[in-house]
Amino acid sequence: MSLPKVDKIWMNGELVDWDDANVHVLTHGLHYGSGVFEGIRAYKTPKGTAVFRLTEHMKRLHRSGKIYAMDIPYTVDELVEATKLTIRENKVDSCYIRPLAYRGYSEMGLFPQRVPVDVVVAVWPWGTYLGEDGIKHGVRVRISSFRRHEANAAPPAAKASGHYLNSILAKQEVLASGYDEAILLNSEGYVTDGSGENVFVVRDGVITTPPTSSGALEGITRDSVMKMAKDLGYEVREADLVRSDLYLADELFFTGTAAEIVPIREIDDRLVGEPGPVTRKIQDIFFATVHGEDDRYASWLEHV
Numbered sequence: 001m002s003l004p005k006v007d008k009i010w011m012n013g014e015l016v017d018w019d020d021a022n023v024h025v026l027t028h029g030l031h032y033g034s035g036v037f038e039g040i041r042a043y044k045t046p047k048g049t050a051v052f053r054l055t056e057h058m059k060r061l062h063r064s065g066k067i068y069a070m071d072i073p074y075t076v077d078e079l080v081e082a083t084k085l086t087i088r089e090n091k092v093d094s095c096y097i098r099p100l101a102y103r104g105y106s107e108m109g110l111f112p113q114r115v116p117v118d119v120v121v122a123v124w125p126w127g128t129y130l131g132e133d134g135i136k137h138g139v140r141v142r143i144s145s146f147r148r149h150e151a152n153a154a155p156p157a158a159k160a161s162g163h164y165l166n167s168i169l170a171k172q173e174v175l176a177s178g179y180d181e182a183i184l185l186n187s188e189g190y191v192t193d194g195s196g197e198n199v200f201v202v203r204d205g206v207i208t209t210p211p212t213s214s215g216a217l218e219g220i221t222r223d224s225v226m227k228m229a230k231d232l233g234y235e236v237r238e239a240d241l242v243r244s245d246l247y248l249a250d251e252l253f254f255t256g257t258a259a260e261i262v263p264i265r266e267i268d269d270r271l272v273g274e275p276g277p278v279t280r281k282i283q284d285i286f287f288a289t290v291h292g293e294d295d296r297y298a299s300w301l302e303h304v
């Protein structure tokens, strides 16, 4: 997927031309993955463009930085304003938003505390990550042979650039065999999440998702879906799941900012089937919310 260009990227407090938003090849983050990032979406609503849970995402960016003892030189509020400015300036009414804070250029080596932290916020129009057909009919998923990195190796609670090498291994592996997405188990064999999505299981009307202690990211879509599902009257649990819990599910779906709400129609060559009623209800309420057509969660929309 090539990047659709817009005009400007916010870089360390200034809007610079898209083509000038470059870094030196000796940037620390490029060598060691020493960065933390976010993925956020803005949607067109009847009241103008709104960013879904923008403040929550910027808080998570700060939490990711804290885990790596990396002070982000802009407050959550400043990053919120920078994002709104970048969206307005580029005149996009819906877009994906990628804030990134990374160790910049000054020194090499594994003690980065003196290396400055650079911050960028880029936006671009980006269709749903796993495709429109995936949203409608579901995706084919395989459990990767690569395990999720554990909390005492690289804490999955940090959405850190270097961590995504693990997801890349998993995704490359399953795409090479013709599947659409990977799910990773942790070293104990419990389900964590997808390469870039949280996972939910529906069985006998009960909705379950792995706890963050499994190694699953504390997803903001995950949190939103848990709240919505409870409000719809479903019992929602956070519990450890093994792979056969996926095989025996009535319904399975992914949640994530880039992917949105994606049904899983096949897992390890076992049929789950066309998206079921619970998944459909969650999709309906989620898409209505982000498009400003359902006022119940209007406080999650931050207008630009």
Ligand code: PPE
Pocket: 038, 039, 040, 167, 193, 194, 195, 196, 197, 198, 216, 217, 218, 219, 220, 221, 222, 255, 256, 257, 258, 259
């Ligand atoms: N797990 C992982 C590993 C993950 O990367 C994401 C987001 C999620 C769960 C869902 O979290 P949330 O977006 O807060 O609901 N992945 C981001 C980056 C994806 C990418 O491939 O790049 C995203 O969806 O923006």
